[in-house]
Amino acid sequence: MLDTNDAFDANGAPGTDSAPSADLPALACESVTMRFGGLTAVDGFNLRVPKGALYGLIGPNGAGKTTVFNIVSGVLRPSAGAVKLFGVDVTGLSPDRIARSGIARTFQNIRLFRNLTVLDNVLVGLHLRREANLAQAMLALPRHRAEETQMAATAAQLLEEIGLAGVSHYRASALPYGRQRRLEIARALATKPAVLLLDEPAAGMNPAETEDLMRLITDIRNRFSLTILLIEHEMKVVMGICERMTVLDHGDTIAEGTPDEIQRNDRVIKAYLGGGAVARA
Amino acid sequence: MAEQRAVHPLLKIAVVCGALILFFLVLSWGQEHWDAYTVRILNLCGIYIGITLGLNLCNGFTGQFSLGIAGFMAVGAYTTALLTMSPAVKQAVFFIQPLIYPLNSIQWGFLPALLMAAVVSGIVGFLVGAPAIRFRGDYLAITTLGFAEIIRIVFTNIVPITNGALGLKGIPPHTNLLWSWGFALVCIAVMVRLMRTTYGRALKAIRDDEVAAEAMGVNLFFHKNLAFVMSAMMAGVGGGLLGNLITTIDPNMFRFPLTFTVLMMAVLGGLGSITGTVISAAAVTIAMEAFRALEEPRVILGLAIPGVPGMRMVVFSVALMIVILFYPKGFMGDREFSLDRVKRLAAGLDRTNTSKQG
Ligand SMILES: Nc1ncnc2c1ncn2[C@@H]1O[C@H](COP(=O)(O)OP(=O)(O)O)[C@@H](O)[C@H]1O
Numbered sequence: 039m040l041d042t043n044d045a046f047d048a049n050g051a052p053g054t055d056s057a058p059s060a061d062l063p064a065l066a067c068e069s070v071t072m073r074f075g076g077l078t079a080v081d082g083f084n085l086r087v088p089k090g091a092l093y094g095l096i097g098p099n100g101a102g103k104t105t106v107f108n109i110v111s112g113v114l115r116p117s118a119g120a121v122k123l124f125g126v127d128v129t130g131l132s133p134d135r136i137a138r139s140g141i142a143r144t145f146q147n148i149r150l151f152r153n154l155t156v157l158d159n160v161l162v163g164l165h166l167r168r169e170a171n172l173a174q175a176m177l178a179l180p181r182h183r184a185e186e187t188q189m190a191a192t193a194a195q196l197l198e199e200i201g202l203a204g205v206s207h208y209r210a211s212a213l214p215y216g217r218q219r220r221l222e223i224a225r226a227l228a229t230k231p232a233v234l235l236l237d238e239p240a241a242g243m244n245p246a247e248t249e250d251l252m253r254l255i256t257d258i259r260n261r262f263s264l265t266i267l268l269i270e271h272e273m274k275v276v277m278g279i280c281e282r283m284t285v286l287d288h289g290d291t292i293a294e295g296t297p298d299e300i301q302r303n304d305r306v307i308k309a310y311l312g313g314g315a316v317a318r319a
Numbered sequence: 320m321a322e323q324r325a326v327h328p329l330l331k332i333a334v335v336c337g338a339l340i341l342f343f344l345v346l347s348w349g350q351e352h353w354d355a356y357t358v359r360i361l362n363l364c365g366i367y368i369g370i371t372l373g374l375n376l377c378n379g380f381t382g383q384f385s386l387g388i389a390g391f392m393a394v395g396a397y398t399t400a401l402l403t404m405s406p407a408v409k410q411a412v413f414f415i416q417p418l419i420y421p422l423n424s425i426q427w428g429f430l431p432a433l434l435m436a437a438v439v440s441g442i443v444g445f446l447v448g449a450p451a452i453r454f455r456g457d458y459l460a461i462t463t464l465g466f467a468e469i470i471r472i473v474f475t476n477i478v479p480i481t482n483g484a485l486g487l488k489g490i491p492p493h494t495n496l497l498w499s500w501g502f503a504l505v506c507i508a509v510m511v512r513l514m515r516t517t518y519g520r521a522l523k524a525i526r527d528d529e530v531a532a533e534a535m536g537v538n539l540f541f542h543k544n545l546a547f548v549m550s551a552m553m554a555g556v557g558g559g560l561l562g563n564l565i566t567t568i569d570p571n572m573f574r575f576p577l578t579f580t581v582l583m584m585a586v587l588g589g590l591g592s593i594t595g596t597v598i599s600a601a602a603v604t605i606a607m608e609a610f611r612a613l614e615e616p617r618v619i620l621g622l623a624i625p626g627v628p629g630m631r632m633v634v635f636s637v638a639l640m641i642v643i644l645f646y647p648k649g650f651m652g653d654r655e656f657s658l659d660r661v662k663r664l665a666a667g668l669d670r671t672n673t674s675k676q677g
C-alpha cells in the first residue's frame with residue numbers, strides 16, 4: 039500500500055513527472071465490464087483522461103455512467119477490466135484506499151454527513167491526510183493540536199473558495215439543495231485529489247445555478263490543478279466546458295471526441311432522440 | 320468571539336483539578352458517612368454512566384447498533400472477580416470442580432485486575448467486532464445479540480473456570496464511590512477527548528453515511544473496530560466494578576434485560592450525546608432502585624396486591640415508549656449541554672436579531 043501511495047504522490051504532483059509518465063493518462067479504464075446478474079450495465083468500457091483535462095461522461099439515464107464511477111471509486115469491483123491512476127492499477131481497491139491514492143467523488147444522490155456541520159463535513163474529508171495517530175490525538179499533544187488548528191484553517195479556506203463560508207456552522211442537512219451539492223464538492227476537494235469525479239453535479243438546479251456551478255468547476259480545475267471527470271445526462275450543460283467526452287448508451291460506448299464531433303455524431307443523436315432523454319431533460 | 324476574554328489555560332487546569340479534588344473528597348467522606356443504600360445506588364450510577372457511554376460510542380456516535388454489551392460486561396466481571404478473589408475463597412467456592420491453575424493460586428490488586436478486564440474484554444470485542452463489522456443494521460444487532468448469548472452459555476459450561484451456573488461468591492467488595500466515579504470520570508474524559516479529535520468526527524461521519532465516509536478515505540474497518548473495542552473495554556471494566564460491588568455473579572445476570580437496561584439509558588439521554596447519557600444513566604439507575612417497591616406485595620386501600628417480579632421493567636418500557644413518542648432522539652438528541660451553549664443561548668436572547676454565529 040505504502041509504495042503505491044508513493045507512486046501516486048510522485049506522479050500526482052505537478053512538475054515532478056519523469057519522462058515516461060508524461061503521456062500517461064491521469065485516469066484510464068481498460069475494457070471495464072460490469073454485470074449485475076443478467077444485466078450488463080457497462081460493456082468493454084475504455085477511457086483515457088489526460089492530466090489536467092475536464093472530461094465529460096454523458097449518456098441517457100440508465101446508460102451506466104454512475105456504474106463507471108462506482109467502479110473507479112472502488113464501490114464496485116468490475117466483472118472484468120482494469121482502472122489505472124497515472125498508470126498504476128487500482129482495480130478492486132477499497133474506496134478509502136482509492137481516496138487516499140488521489141481519486142475523490144461526489145454522489146448523484148447527495149450523500150452528506152447530514153448531522154454534522156458544514157465545517158465538519160469538510161474536516162472529515164481532511165481526515166485521511168492526518169499525521170497524528172489516535173493516542174497523540176487523544177492526549178492532545180501539541181503536535182495534534184497544531185494539526186487540528188491547521189485542518190480547521192484549511193477547511194475554512196476551502197469553504198471560502200467554494201462560497202460556503204457564511205454557513206460553516208449550519209448543519210449540512212439545513213442547507214438548500216444547491217449548496218449541499220457545492221458542499222459535496224468542497225468535501226471531495228478536502229481529500230486533496232488528483233482526479234475529481236462529479237456525478238451530475240447540476241442535477242436539480244435551475245439554469246442560472248447550473249451556469250454558476252459550471253464556472254466553479256472550471257475554476258477549481260485550474261486552481262487545484264485537477265483532472266475532472268464529469269457525468270451529465272443533459273448534453274447541453276457540458277458542451278460548453280468539457281474538452282472531450284465519451285458517450286455511453288445502454289452500457290456501450292457509442293462515441294468519443296470533442297463536443298463538436300459529438301454533436302454531429304449520428305449515433306449520439308439517435309441515442310438521445312430514441313432514448314427519450316430529451317423528453318426527460 | 321473576539322471580545323470574549325480568554326481564560327488562562329493554567330487557571331483552567333487549576334480550577335478543574337480543584338473541582339476534582341473536592342469531588343473525590345466529598346465522595347470519600349460520603350463513603351464513610353452516607354447510609355449503605357445511598358452509597359450502593361451512587362456506586363451503580365457511576366458504573367452505569369461509564370458503561371452507557373461505552374454503548375453510546377458504538378451505537379450512538381458511530382451508528383453501529385450492537386446488542387452485545389451484557390456479554391462484554393460478563394467477560395469483565397468474571398476476569399476481575401477471578402483475579403481479585405483470594406485462593407482460599409476460590410477453593411471454597413469451586414467445590415464441584417476445582418479452579419484451574421494458575422487462576423486458583425493468584426490474587427491481584429483491584430487496579431491491575433480492572434486493567435486486565437479492559438484488555439480481555441477489548442480482545443473479545445475485537446474478535447466479535449472484526450467479523451461482525453461486515454454486517455449492517457439489523458444483521459449487526461442479531462449477530463452481537465447472539466454473541467452475548469454464546470458468552471452466557473459458555474460461561475455456564477466451563478465449570479473449571481467460571482464455576483458454571485452456580486457463579487462466583489465471596490468476591491472482595493473493592494468497589495467504592497472513588498472507584499465507580501473515578502471510572503465514570505475516566506469514561507467521560509475519554510469520550511469528550513475522542514469526540515474533539517479528527518477520529519471522533521470520522522466516527523460520526525460513519526454514522527451519518529457509511530458509503531460517503533469510505534469514499535472520503537475513512538477506513539471503515541479501523542474506525543468501526545475502534546468504536547467496538549473501546550465500547551467493549553468500558554463495558555468490561557464496568558462489569559468488573561459491578562461484580563466487586565455486589566460480590567456475587569452468575570451467568571444469568573448477563574442476559575438480554577441487562578443490555579436492554581443500558582440501551583434504554585442511552586436512548587433516553589440521546590444516542591450521540593455525552594451529557595445526555597450521563598444524566599440519563601444516573602436518573603434511570605436511581606429510578607430502577609426506587610421502583611423496586613413496585614415489585615413487593617403491598618396493601619393499598621384494603622386491596623392486597625401481590626408482588627409482580629419484573630414490574631419495574633414494564634413501567635420502564637412504557638416510560639421509554641412515551642419518551643420516544645415525544646422526544647424521538649432522546650432528551651438531548653446529539654447535542655451537548657455545556658456552559659458555552661448556555662452563554663450562547665443567553666447572548667442569543669440579548670440580541671435576537673444578530674447572525675447565527677453569536
Ligand atoms: N448495484 C446495482 N445492482 C444492480 N443493477 C444496477 C446496480 N447499479 C446500477 N444498476 C443498473 O445498471 C444500469 C446503469 O445504471 P447507472 O450506472 O446508475 O446509470 P446512469 O448513471 O447512467 O443513469 C441501470 O439499468 C441500473 O438499474
Ligand SMILES: [Mg+2]
Nearest residue numbers: 103104105146
Ligand atoms: Mg447516474
